[in-house]
Amino acid sequence: MSENSLGLSLNGKPRHFEKVPDAERLLDTIRWRAGLKGTKEGCRTGDCGACMVLVNGEPTLSCLVLSREVAEEKITTIEGLSTEKVGRLVIAAFEEAGAVQCGYCTPGFVVALAAQLGGRGPPPPLETLLDGLEGNLCRCTGYLAIQKAVAAAREAI
Amino acid sequence: MTRSDAAPKARGGVGYGMDLEAPGMLWAALVRAPVPHGRIVRMELGPARRMPGVVAVVGPDEIRTLLPKGALEAERPVFPLDEIRYRGEPIAAVAAETLEQARHAAAAVVPVVESLRTDARIEDVFPEWPSAAAAKDPRVVGHVHARHGDVEARFRSADLVHSETYHTSGVHQVALEPHACLGEARGGKFRVRTSTQTPFGLREDLASILGIFESSLVVEGTWVGGGFGGKGAAFLEPYALLLAVASRRPVKLSVTYAEEFELGRTTLPSIIRLDTAVRGGKIVGRRVRLLLDTGASLPGRDFAVGYSIGFLLGPYRTETYEIEGFAVQTNKPPFGPHRAPFAPQSVFALESHIDGLARRLGVDPIEFRLRQVWREGDRTAYDQPVGPFGLEAGLKAAARTAGAWRTRLPAGHGIGVACGFWSTSVGAGGEARLSLRPDGLVILQGEREIGNGSVVHGLAVVAERVLGLSLAAIRVDYGDTATAPFDSGVFGSRTLGALGQAVERGARSLVTILAKRVGASEIHLEIKSGQVLVVAGRRRHKLVDLLTPTERAEGGLVVEGKFYGPEREVDASRVLAGSVYPYQDFTGAVHLAEVEVDRETGHLRVVRYAAFQDVGTAVDPSAVQGQVEGGVVMGLGAALSEEMLWTPEARLANPGLLDYRLPRLRDVPPIHVELIEGFAGAGPFGAKGVGEPPIIPVPAAVANAVADATGTRVFEMPLTPERVARALKLL
Ligand code: FES
Numbered sequence: 001m002s003e004n005s006l007g008l009s010l011n012g013k014p015r016h017f018e019k020v021p022d023a024e025r026l027l028d029t030i031r032w033r034a035g036l037k038g039t040k041e042g043c044r045t046g047d048c049g050a051c052m053v054l055v056n057g058e059p060t061l062s063c064l065v066l067s068r069e070v071a072e073e074k075i076t077t078i079e080g081l082s083t084e085k086v087g088r089l090v091i092a093a094f095e096e097a098g099a100v101q102c103g104y105c106t107p108g109f110v111v112a113l114a115a116q117l118g119g120r121g122p123p124p125p126l127e128t129l130l131d132g133l134e135g136n137l138c139r140c141t142g143y144l145a146i147q148k149a150v151a152a153a154r155e156a157i
Numbered sequence: 158m159t160r161s162d163a164a165p166k167a168r169g170g171v172g173y174g175m176d177l178e179a180p181g182m183l184w185a186a187l188v189r190a191p192v193p194h195g196r197i198v199r200m201e202l203g204p205a206r207r208m209p210g211v212v213a214v215v216g217p218d219e220i221r222t223l224l225p226k227g228a229l230e231a232e233r234p235v236f237p238l239d240e241i242r243y244r245g246e247p248i249a250a251v252a253a254e255t256l257e258q259a260r261h262a263a264a265a266v267v268p269v270v271e272s273l274r275t276d277a278r279i280e281d282v283f284p285e286w287p288s289a290a291a292a293k294d295p296r297v298v299g300h301v302h303a304r305h306g307d308v309e310a311r312f313r314s315a316d317l318v319h320s321e322t323y324h325t326s327g328v329h330q331v332a333l334e335p336h337a338c339l340g341e342a343r344g345g346k347f348r349v350r351t352s353t354q355t356p357f358g359l360r361e362d363l364a365s366i367l368g369i370f371e372s373s374l375v376v377e378g379t380w381v382g383g384g385f386g387g388k389g390a391a392f393l394e395p396y397a398l399l400l401a402v403a404s405r406r407p408v409k410l411s412v413t414y415a416e417e418f419e420l421g422r423t424t425l426p427s428i429i430r431l432d433t434a435v436r437g438g439k440i441v442g443r444r445v446r447l448l449l450d451t452g453a454s455l456p457g458r459d460f461a462v463g464y465s466i467g468f469l470l471g472p473y474r475t476e477t478y479e480i481e482g483f484a485v486q487t488n489k490p491p492f493g494p495h496r497a498p499f500a501p502q503s504v505f506a507l508e509s510h511i512d513g514l515a516r517r518l519g520v521d522p523i524e525f526r527l528r529q530v531w532r533e534g535d536r537t538a539y540d541q542p543v544g545p546f547g548l549e550a551g552l553k554a555a556a557r558t559a560g561a562w563r564t565r566l567p568a569g570h571g572i573g574v575a576c577g578f579w580s581t582s583v584g585a586g587g588e589a590r591l592s593l594r595p596d597g598l599v600i601l602q603g604e605r606e607i608g609n610g611s612v613v614h615g616l617a618v619v620a621e622r623v624l625g626l627s628l629a630a631i632r633v634d635y636g637d638t639a640t641a642p643f644d645s646g647v648f649g650s651r652t653l654g655a656l657g658q659a660v661e662r663g664a665r666s667l668v669t670i671l672a673k674r675v676g677a678s679e680i681h682l683e684i685k686s687g688q689v690l691v692v693a694g695r696r697r698h699k700l701v702d703l704l705t706p707t708e709r710a711e712g713g714l715v716v717e718g719k720f721y722g723p724e725r726e727v728d729a730s731r732v733l734a735g736s737v738y739p740y741q742d743f744t745g746a747v748h749l750a751e752v753e754v755d756r757e758t759g760h761l762r763v764v765r766y767a768a769f770q771d772v773g774t775a776v777d778p779s780a781v782q783g784q785v786e787g788g789v790v791m792g793l794g795a796a797l798s799e800e801m802l803w804t805p806e807a808r809l810a811n812p813g814l815l816d817y818r819l820p821r822l823r824d825v826p827p828i829h830v831e832l833i834e835g836f837a838g839a840g841p842f843g844a845k846g847v848g849e850p851p852i853i854p855v856p857a858a859v860a861n862a863v864a865d866a867t868g869t870r871v872f873e874m875p876l877t878p879e880r881v882a883r884a885l886k887l888l
């Protein structure tokens with residue numbers, strides 16, 4: 001297994017890591033090298049959405065991406081997003097709607113929703129936003145409170 | 158009322174078991190049994206020990222060399238000493254500098270095993286329905302048999318006997334966060350941080366497995382990314398702690414989803430036979446027989462069947478009955494609790510059966526239930542007194558909604574009703590420590606919030622109500638088993654109902670103490686400019702001025718509230734093992750489902766859903782609503798798609814989310830939630846536990862809706878398209 005140094009742009013800051021195995025997944029680099037544990041580790045197979053981050057603004061499952069593949073790209077995690085306006089708005093909507101129970105899925109939902117609401121121009125229709133969350137699993141809420149949060153966040157934008 | 162943990166969680170700011178880390182920490186991986194049943198002939202650990210980055214490898218021998226003697230005598234030692242009992246059972250473990258290195262080394266341990274006969278399914282153990290004599294079979298790890306009244310006579314004189322057999326499947330909790338823990342051991346002292354629902358219960362469990370005193374071990378809970386019953390008993394902790402002893406370093410152990418599925422501790426399959434005798438339109442006799450697959454569970458599992466069978470009698474007056482249940486050991490991973498353990502399965506069978514019976518009698522299914530449902534003042538089949546109970550009210554409310562739905566029911570659609578009951582558990586009781594400080598109240602607990610809000614939010618709301626102090630000035634703080642007062646943990650829907658009473662008592666004693674100090678009969682608290690004020694009539698005192706010098710030095714006025722459950726009068730001769738764990742009240746749930754059945758594919762669509770939940774008093778209605786919605790959707794998963802599939806060689810065929818299908822956002826129908834209040838529970842302000850009841854009636858409601866739509870009953874759950882198609886004779 002070969003190891004090399006790796007540079008990443010994380011939440012607007014350049015980060016540099018030594019001796020990173022070539023096969024290391026972005027999820028692990030973010031959590032264990034950068035120490036940003038707001039990105040959650042669930043299934044590691046691309047089926048739950050807990051590990052969602054933004055790569056150049058696009059929602060991306062960090063468990064399915066090698067860190068090396070995105071060395072040139074701009075990566076935003078929940079920690080970065082929650083300091084931005086759209087992130088704060090979405091988080092407030094989740095809080096108000098009672099859409100957070102164990103919270104393990106929540107950062108992934110926030111990232112996936114904020115990515116869709118972050119663009120210029122009017123927000124996409126509600127149905128489009130909900131379709132955009134099909135990759136995110138929640139085992140606690142039954143999704144109805146999350147749907148309310150989505151509608152509220154869309155209104156607030 | 159928003160929850161104080163919501164925004165920090167949404168920002169990714171709270172630490173779960175998966176996030177644990179410590180300086181100098183090693184990563185661990187498990188070596189798992191390659192056969193479902195067998196003996197280890199030889200297992201070389203030397204080569205793995207010499208692999209890059211590996212610091213420690215432990216197997217059965219290290220239980221003897223590294224732990225006190227008691228560890229060899231544990232009911233279930235860290236690693237099996239004699240037999241492998243299920244495929245994937247951990248038989249050794251590795252700690253290394255990186256997770257990759259640990260997994261590599263674990264994969265390099267290849268034991269030589271001798272295979273033994275595999276019992277993959279109940280039918281492998283009992284091809285025929287067993288007689289009572291079969292209870293002596295070593296693979297029967299629990300057996301209950303009880304009767305009441307002259308059952309035979311009732312069956313002989315019945316107008317009608319309704320007999321059916323149901324099958325249910327294995328279902329996994331799938332908490333989004335996998336199990337994870339971090340163990341440390343130094344000088345005979347052990348410490349484990351872990352994602353657990355029950356820190357104190359876990360401490361007891363681990364102490365017996367490791368052969369140590371409870372006082373040598375500290376358990377600290379992390380935030381829990383969903384528990385649903387799966388994060389109670391010892392799971393990964395023994396391996397992490399044994400590796401910590403061997404390596405003298407902190408050891409982190411977490412599992413993948415595949416391991417999570419293969420290690421089990423889940424609901425397992427069952428076969429249920431029900432016979433019901435009816436006379437004059439009423440149920441006069443019941444026969445209930447249950448074969449419950451308990452996987453690789455050890456003997457003494459009477460409670461598992463005793464408890465399950467209670468749900469099979471249901472919330473109905475039962476004049477005579479005979480019940481018999483067998484807990485059947487197979488070579489699957491051991492059975493474990495999952496949100497309302499085994500109730501959705503029992504209720505699927507019972508409520509399908511009752512529904513079919515009503516239809517056979519030509520009686521409206523709701524009307525038929527109303528004829529026999531428990532009311533306050535009744536006693537259950539096990540002679541437990543029934544207190545205020547909202548099921549009758551729930552059925553009446555459901556009848557109105559069903560009537561409205563039926564007026565515009567499209568062809569191919571059907572409506573199903575089902576009800577269930579739950580008894581709020583007391584567990585082993587619990588205590589809360591309340592510290593009233595000059596700037597607010599702190600409630601100290603050993604267990605952390607697992608998600609439903611009962612700890613972080615519910616306990617704070619109870620204190621808020623008693624003290625009058627605003628929620629913003631109340632904080633729930635978490636200790637470990639060494640610093641926090643004892644509590645049984647978060648399970649059995651007990652947190653608010655039972656532990657909440659400890660908090661309520663603590664808060665009331667604060668009121669009493671302070672009222673005395675200011676010489677008033679009634680007081681309440683307020684917070685102003687960050688200062689707690691004691692308000693008595695028109696007088697206001699700063700709390701800080703009322704504290705003794707010692708209290709001031711200690712930071713505030715500290716009290717403990719305790720609650721160890723109500724006294725009950727129950728005829729012990731009628732009590733089955735495990736069927737009546739300490740409970741404090743009964744709650745009821747009535748559900749309605751409208752489904753559309755595709756007559757060509759057997760595919761079901763749940764069009765809409767309604768849940769009528771007896772809550773006693775809703776302490777926070779929006780939080781209760783969230784519990785009901787979440788429970789219904791989890792129940793829909795079990796009703797429609799969730800099923801663990803084992804091969805005849807006891808290999809789990811679908812250990813992952815790709816083939817074990819959970820409900821997703823777009824699968825969820827509109828859910829109408831109606832809270833039934835006015836049937837007070839024993840909890841604070843009349844609250845009853847509501848975490849578990851909402852999952853219970855779901856599979857039955859869906860199955861009954863299918864029967865309504867098609868005239869055909871499905872006797873197996875989940876109701877996959879294939880099963881529905883087979884029932885409709887499309888396949
Ligand atoms: S952890 Fe990446 S999708 Fe589940």
Ligand code: FES
Nearest residue numbers: 102105138139140
């Ligand atoms: S809040 Fe627990 S998984 Fe969504």
